[in-house]
Amino acid sequence: MTDLIDQLRAIVGAPHVLTEGDLTAYEQDWRKRERGKALAVVRPASAQQVADVVKACAAAGSSLVPQGGNTGLAVGGIPDASGTQVLLSLQRMNAVRDIDAANLTMTVEAGCILQTLQETAEKAGFLFPLSLAAEGSCTIGGNLATNAGGTQVVRYGNTRDLCLGLEVVTPQGEIWEGTSGLRKDNTGYDLRDLLIGSEGTLGVITAATMKLYPMPAAQLTAWAAVPSLDHAVTLLGLAHKHLGAGLTGFEVMGQFALSLVGKHMPQLRVPFLGEAAAPYCVLLENSDNESEDHARARFEALLETAFEDGCVTDAVVAENLTQAHQLWHIRESIPLAQAEEGLNIKHDISIAVSRIPAFVADTDALLQREIPGVRLVNFGHLGDGNLHYNVQAPAEGDAKAFLRDEEERVNTLVYDAVEKFGGSFSAEHGVGELKVHKLEKHKSPVALGMMRAIKRGLDPQNIMNPGRVLRLEEAS
Numbered sequence: 011m012t013d014l015i016d017q018l019r020a021i022v023g024a025p026h027v028l029t030e031g032d033l034t035a036y037e038q039d040w041r042k043r044e045r046g047k048a049l050a051v052v053r054p055a056s057a058q059q060v061a062d063v064v065k066a067c068a069a070a071g072s073s074l075v076p077q078g079g080n081t082g083l084a085v086g087g088i089p090d091a092s093g094t095q096v097l098l099s100l101q102r103m104n105a106v107r108d109i110d111a112a113n114l115t116m117t118v119e120a121g122c123i124l125q126t127l128q129e130t131a132e133k134a135g136f137l138f139p140l141s142l143a144a145e146g147s148c149t150i151g152g153n154l155a156t157n158a159g160g161t162q163v164v165r166y167g168n169t170r171d172l173c174l175g176l177e178v179v180t181p182q183g184e185i186w187e188g189t190s191g192l193r194k195d196n197t198g199y200d201l202r203d204l205l206i207g208s209e210g211t212l213g214v215i216t217a218a219t220m221k222l223y224p225m226p227a228a229q230l231t232a233w234a235a236v237p238s239l240d241h242a243v244t245l246l247g248l249a250h251k252h253l254g255a256g257l258t259g260f261e262v263m264g265q266f267a268l269s270l271v272g273k274h275m276p277q278l279r280v281p282f283l284g285e286a287a288a289p290y291c292v293l294l295e296n297s298d299n300e301s302e303d304h305a306r307a308r309f310e311a312l313l314e315t316a317f318e319d320g321c322v323t324d325a326v327v328a329e330n331l332t333q334a335h336q337l338w339h340i341r342e343s344i345p346l347a348q349a350e351e352g353l354n355i356k357h358d359i360s361i362a363v364s365r366i367p368a369f370v371a372d373t374d375a376l377l378q379r380e381i382p383g384v385r386l387v388n389f390g391h392l393g394d395g396n397l398h399y400n401v402q403a404p405a406e407g408d409a410k411a412f413l414r415d416e417e418e419r420v421n422t423l424v425y426d427a428v429e430k431f432g433g434s435f436s437a438e439h440g441v442g443e444l445k446v447h448k449l450e451k452h453k454s455p456v457a458l459g460m461m462r463a464i465k466r467g468l469d470p471q472n473i474m475n476p477g478r479v480l481r482l483e484e485a486s
């Protein structure tokens with residue numbers, strides 16, 4: 011392996027091949043669930059260097075794990091424990107190559123931090139709408155590789171919907187230049203869409219052409235108390251009707267999730283905290299291309315109807331951008347507050363919006379019956395049918411032991427319920443290593459067979475992030 015390391019040094023420069031020192035930031039996953047050991051961390055600066063690294067690894071029979079900001083939640087971007095894998099960090103490839111104002115596109119390298127994309131777009135007078143709580147450290151390459159969702163999906167779609175083209179290094183070390191920026195291109199199989207969401211198992215994304223949008227004239231945010239999840243779904247329907255394409259965010263939060271924010275971040279003022287008339291709260295965002303007055307009038311009309319229909323019991327509308335940010339900050343603080351409360355079991359699930367209230371009622375009752383004392387932290391992107399349906403250990407007792415003894419059972423109960431309701435066990439976080447066996451259990455065998463055929467066809471040596479997303483051999 012010293013030969014390979016020498017070759018890697020020759021390709022990217024010795025300072026960018028890390029083999030010793032503290033490599034925790036590269037080797038440990040964001041949630042600190044697992045720690046791997048890399049043969050080396052390699053930090054290329056160009057697509058050509060990535061291609062040369064891939065060729066050298068393929069020749070040496072060493073597999074690669076691409077990594078962006080290492081904020082993924084499915085344990086897909088760290089090396090395994092073998093000490094034989096090369097960790098390919100895209101962080102140095104962070105240039106904005108081009109903004110094409112007439113085409114409404116921006117071409118960026120894969121290691122660009124998401125927040126940099128947003129700020130660069132804004133400086134040029136545009137909106138890049140992908141937004142998620144990890145935006146200060148995740149990269150666009152990682153967003154594409156996981157097809158990340160976030161808070162604006164209800165209007166703009168997932169990362170896939172925002173991408174017009176990719177530059178990719180194949181498992182053979184060839185460079186596919188596909189950043190054409192075309193909105194129409196029906197010339198056979200869509201390789202871009204195949205690579206998006208493939209979590210580093212089919213190739214390395216080195217650059218992408220992303221869509222830009224006109225900056226809205228006004229953005230208004232409201233926080234509404236709703237008597238039940240059913241009412242939240244009714245409110246969503248009303249919001250679609252009243253705001254049309256102006257509806258850019260629709261998040262739901264259960265009172266227990268909010269109580270954790272109140273407990274661990276007392277400096278944040280959570281509206282309707284602990285109020286019996288507000289078992290759920292909804293955060294709505296309205297973007298308007300005309301004016302703030304127009305936005306406010308539409309928002310008020312919506313809330314008036316919602317009050318009359320009884321699906322909202324109370325509401326506050328942010329007076330300015332600072333207040334709007336404060337409301338979003340509360341929503342985005344839930345995962346952190348949950349972590350402060352202690353170990354928990356996370357589920358990132360997707361169910362048809364219409365079936366969510368029944369799913370939650372059934373599954374809450376099932377879990378509380380099977381595991382008395384269990385605490386349910388329920389929040390998420392209701393507008394997209396995506397819930398973070400998390401399970402916190404009972405307040406009394408050892409949370410570590412709870413996870414050790416009950417995690418598998420909790421997961422089985424939740425994911426079987428998700429399947430019964432026709433949903434998906436992974437809405438936006440991907441499969442990684444964490445959910446490979448869930449894919450084998452819940453994906454249709456026909457779909458799984460096609461996925462394996464694609465993986466074998468594109469990566470016959472199985473060197474790109476092996477064992478993540480799917481195993482090539484049939485489950486025993």
Ligand code: FAD
Binds near residue numbers: 080085149157
């Ligand atoms: P990494 O973690 O480095 O990698 C993730 C996967 O992509 C790995 O399998 C890796 O091998 C692969 N990969 C990375 N870069 C490349 C590349 N250039 N080419 C090929 N493969 C690559 N996700 C959502 O969808 N919605 C949310 O609202 C959301 N909120 C989050 C909030 C927090 C606080 C955190 C920590 C995470 C959140 N996530 C969310 C998870 C989300 O998937 C990641 O934050 C992000 O998309 C991953 O980007 P990254 O650069 O950190 O990728």
